[in-house]
Amino acid sequence: MSAAAAETPLIAIVGNPNSGKTTLFNLLTGLKQKVANYPGVTVEKKIGECYSQHGKKLRLIDLPGAYSLNARSPDEAVLRDVLLGRRPETPRPDRVVCVVDSANFERNLYMVSQVLELGLPTILVLNMVDVAEQREWRIDAAKLTEILGVPVVKTNAVSGQGLIELKLALSREDISPPKWQDAALPEGVKAALEHSRDEMRQAGAIHTRSSLLEPLYLLSDHDPTHYGIADTQIGRIHELRSRMENDFPGWEDALVAERYRRIEELCAQVLKRPDQEIETITTKLDRILLHPVLGFVNLLLVLGLLFFLIFKVAEGPMGWIEAGFGQLGAWVEGLISPGDFRDLIVNGVVPGVSGVVIFLPQILILFFFIGIMEDTGYMSRLAFIMDWAMSKVGLNGKSFLPFLSSYACAIPGVMAARTIDSPKDRLITILIAPLASCSARLPVYSLLIGVLFPVGEVGAFVQAGIMLGLYSLGTFGAFFFAWVFNKFVMKGSASPMILEMPSYKMPALKSILLQVWQRARMFLVRAGTIILGISILIWAASTYPKTAGDDSAKQMEHSFAGRAGKLIEPVIAPLGYDWKIGIGLIGSFAAREVFNSTMSVVYAVESEDDENLAPLRDKLAAERRPDGRLVYTPLVCISLLVFYVFAMQCVSTIAIVKRETGSWKWAMFQLGYMTGTAYLLSLLIFQIGSALGY
Amino acid sequence: MNENWQSIAAIAVIIVTVALFIVRAVKRRKKPGCGGSCGCGK
Numbered sequence: 001m002s003a004a005a006a007e008t009p010l011i012a013i014v015g016n017p018n019s020g021k022t023t024l025f026n027l028l029t030g031l032k033q034k035v036a037n038y039p040g041v042t043v044e045k046k047i048g049e050c051y052s053q054h055g056k057k058l059r060l061i062d063l064p065g066a067y068s069l070n071a072r073s074p075d076e077a078v079l080r081d082v083l084l085g086r087r088p089e090t091p092r093p094d095r096v097v098c099v100v101d102s103a104n105f106e107r108n109l110y111m112v113s114q115v116l117e118l119g120l121p122t123i124l125v126l127n128m129v130d131v132a133e134q135r136e137w138r139i140d141a142a143k144l145t146e147i148l149g150v151p152v153v154k155t156n157a158v159s160g161q162g163l164i165e166l167k168l169a170l171s172r173e174d175i176s177p178p179k180w181q182d183a184a185l186p187e188g189v190k191a192a193l194e195h196s197r198d199e200m201r202q203a204g205a206i207h208t209r210s211s212l213l214e215p216l217y218l219l220s221d222h223d224p225t226h227y228g229i230a231d232t233q234i235g236r237i238h239e240l241r242s243r244m245e246n247d248f249p250g251w252e253d254a255l256v257a258e259r260y261r262r263i264e265e266l267c268a269q270v271l272k273r274p275d276q277e278i279e280t281i282t283t284k285l286d287r288i289l290l291h292p293v294l295g296f297v298n299l300l301l302v303l304g305l306l307f308f309l310i311f312k313v314a315e316g317p318m319g320w321i322e323a324g325f326g327q328l329g330a331w332v333e334g335l336i337s338p339g340d341f342r343d344l345i346v347n348g349v350v351p352g353v354s355g356v357v358i359f360l361p362q363i364l365i366l367f368f369f370i371g372i373m374e375d376t377g378y379m380s381r382l383a384f385i386m387d388w389a390m391s392k393v394g395l396n397g398k399s400f401l402p403f404l405s406s407y408a409c410a411i412p413g414v415m416a417a418r419t420i421d422s423p424k425d426r427l428i429t430i431l432i433a434p435l436a437s438c439s440a441r442l443p444v445y446s447l448l449i450g451v452l453f454p455v456g457e458v459g460a461f462v463q464a465g466i467m468l469g470l471y472s473l474g475t476f477g478a479f480f481f482a483w484v485f486n487k488f489v490m491k492g493s494a495s496p497m498i499l500e501m502p503s504y505k506m507p508a509l510k511s512i513l514l515q516v517w518q519r520a521r522m523f524l525v526r527a528g529t530i531i532l533g534i535s536i537l538i539w540a541a542s543t544y545p546k547t548a549g550d551d552s553a554k555q556m557e558h559s560f561a562g563r564a565g566k567l568i569e570p571v572i573a574p575l576g577y578d579w580k581i582g583i584g585l586i587g588s589f590a591a592r593e594v595f596n597s598t599m600s601v602v603y604a605v606e607s608e609d610d611e612n613l614a615p616l617r618d619k620l621a622a623e624r625r626p627d628g629r630l631v632y633t634p635l636v637c638i639s640l641l642v643f644y645v646f647a648m649q650c651v652s653t654i655a656i657v658k659r660e661t662g663s664w665k666w667a668m669f670q671l672g673y674m675t676g677t678a679y680l681l682s683l684l685i686f687q688i689g690s691a692l693g694y
Numbered sequence: 695m696n697e698n699w700q701s702i703a704a705i706a707v708i709i710v711t712v713a714l715f716i717v718r719a720v721k722r723r724k725k726p727g728c729g730g731s732c733g734c735g736k
Contacts, residue, residue: 340697340705341700341703533711537712
C-alpha cells in the first residue's frame with residue numbers, strides 16, 4: 001500500500017444482501033473501482049475512490065453482503081475479518097457505512113448492532129426509503145441518531161435521493177464512536193470468553209490486542225474457510241467452543257435472543273408502522289410470479305427471452321466482431337508479404353483472439369439480464385421456483401441459471417455461479433456447467449451428424465433428433481455428476497436454500513452497466529491474454545518443424561501437432577480414431593470448434609466455413625484407412641460425438657474455472673473427470689459396437 | 695519484411711510467449727496471494 005493510500009481514509013460499506021449497498025458504492029465511485037479476489041478465497045474485493053463534499057479523497061471498500069458477523073460462508077467471514085482487522089492485505093476501515101433496507105428495518109438491525117459494537121465511527125444509511133413509505137413505515141431518523149449516537153441518512157440508491165447528504169456525512173471527520181457499544185454478555189459467558197481470548201492469544205490464533213468480540217465471533221462462527229487460522233489453532237478453537245457449550249448450554253441462542261430483545265426495544269422507539277400490513281406491489285406481483293403454474297409459465301417466458309437475446313440478438317454483434325477480425329486478417333495479409341510472421345498473425349493470433357472476443361456480446365447480454373433480474377428482485381423468485389428440480393440432484397435453485405447459461409457458453413455460466421452463496425453448491429455447479437452443450441459444440445455436432453446421416457438419405461427430423469439426443473445426453477450427464485459429487489466427492493451437510501424475497505424495485509441501470517463493464521473487462525483481459533498465448537503455441541505446434549513445399553496436409557503430418565496425433569494414436573485407436581482425428585482432438589482442446597478448421601487443414605479442404613460444411617463432410621465420409629476400410633463409420637461418428645459431449649475441450653473455460661475456484665486443483669479435476677468419462681464412454685461404444693458387428 | 699526476418703520474428707514471438715507463461719507460473723508459486731491488480735500492494 002502506498003503512503004498516499006495510507007493517508008486516505010478507508011470507508012467500508014456493509015449491509016445485508018439486497019440492501020442496495022453495491023448500488024450505493026457504484027453511485028459513489030463510478031468507474032474509479034478496482035475489482036479482484038481476496039487472497040485465499042473467491043470472494044470479490046471491490047475498492048473504489050470518491051471525493052467528499054470538501055474535495056478530500058476517500059477510499060471505499062464494498063464488503064460482501066451478510067446477515068450477521070457470525071460467519072456462515074467465506075463471504076461473511078471476509079466481512080468479519082476486514083472489520084476486525086484480521087486480513088493483512090486489507091487495513092481495518094477507519095469508518096463504516098452501514099446500509100439498511102428500510103423496508104426490512106428490524107431484521108437489518110441485527111447486523112447493524114453487531115457492527116456498532118465494534119466501536120468504529122459509523123454512518124447509518126436507511127436505503128430504499130421509498131419502499132418503506134409505500135408500506136407506510138415511518139422511521140424516526142433523529143431519534144435513531146440520538147439513541148445510537150451515529151449520523152443517519154435516508155437514501156434511495158435507485159433515484160440518487162439522499163446521495164448529497166451521504167457525501168456530507170462522509171466528509172465529517174468528527175464522527176464519534178457509536179453509543180451502542182456493549183455486547184449484552186452475561187457475566188459467566190463474558191468471563192469464559194475472556195479466558196478463551198487469553199488462550200487464543202497464547203496459541204497465536206488472534207492478535208495480542210484483540211477485543212472480546214474476536215473470540216466471540218471465532219467461537220460462534222460456522223465459517224468453512226477459517227482464513228488465517230492454522231489447523232492446530234482451529235482444533236483449539238473447537239475445544240474452547242465445546243467447553244463453552246458444556247459450561248453454558250445454549251449460550252449462543254441466549255445471546256441471539258438478547259440481541260433481538262434490544263432491537264425490538266429500539267424499534268418500538270423509532271419505527272411506526274400501520275397495524276395492518278399494506279398490500280404492496282410486491283405482494284400483488286408475487287401472487288402471479290410465485291404461483292405454482294403461472295410462476296413457472298412466466299419463468300419459461302423470461303428464460304425464452306434470455307435465450308432469444310443470447311442466440312438471436314447477439315448474432316448480429318457476433319457477426320460484426322467476426323467480420324471485423326476477418327478484415328483485420330485481410331488487412332495484415334495485404335500489409336505484410338508472405339512469411340511466417342504474417343501466417344502467425346493471420347492464422348494464429350487473429351483467429352485465436354477473435355475466437356474469444358466473439359463471445360463478448362453473449363456475455364454482455366447475459367450479465368445485463370442477470371443484473372436486471374437481481375436488481376428487480378426477480379432472481380430470488382427464479383431460484384425459488386427451480387429449487388425443487390435442482391434439489392433432486394443435491395443442488396439448489398440458484399444453480400439453475402448458471403447451468404442454463406452454459407448452453408450458450410460455459411464461460412458466462414461458470415462466472416454466473418458467483419451468485420450461489422453455498423461454496424459447495426457453487427463448486428459443483430462450476431464443475432458440471434461445461435457438460436451443458438455449448439454453442440461451440442454445434443459446428444462439430446453438425447459436421448459429424450452430416451457424415452453419419454447425409455441430408456437426403458434421412459429426413460432432417462432424424463438429424464434434429466440426434467442433435468436433441470446429444471443435448472439431452474450432456475444434460476443427463478451434468479445432473480448425474482452433480483448427484484455423484486454431492487453424494488461421494490463433496491460430502492457434508494446439505495445446504496438448504498435460505499432465500500430472502502426482496503421487494504420488487506426499479507433496476508439501477510447505471511450500477512448494472514458498471515457491473516457488466518467490470519465482468520466484460522475481466523473476461524477480455526484474463527481469458528483473452530491466456531487464449532492469445534495458447535493460440536500462438538498451437539500455431540507453432542502445427543507450423544514447426546517445416547516441410548519443403550506448400551502441401552498443408554503434409555505440413556500438418558510433419559508438424560509437432562501431427563507427430564502428437566501419431567503419438568496418441570495408440571491411445572485413441574481403441575476408440576476407433578486414427579492419427580488425423582487425433583490432431584483434431586488435440587487442436588480442439590483449445591476450443592471445440594477448432595476441430596472443424598483443423599480437419600479442413602488435415603484433409604486439405606479449401607472451405608473452412610462453418611456455414612458450408614459439405615466439402616469437408618464429403619471428404620470425411622470418403623476417407624479410408626490404409627487397409628481400405630472407411631474411417632468414419634457410423635460407430636466412429638457416434639463414438640466421436642459422445643466424446644465431444646463429455647470431453648473438457650476449452651482452454652478458456654479451464655482458465656475461468658481456475659480463476660473462479662482459486663486453484664488449478666478443481667480445473668484439473670474437471671478436465672480429468674470430463675475427459676476420462678468421454679474416453680470411457682467412447683471406448684465402450686466403439687468396442688461393444690464392434691463386437692456386435694456394427 | 696522478407697521471409698527470413700519473418701521467421702525470426704515469429705520464433706521470437708513464440709519464445710516470448712513461452713517465457714511469459716513460465717514467468718507467470720513461477721511468480722504465482724513464489725508469491726501466493728492475490729496475483730496482483732487488486733490494490734492490496736502484494
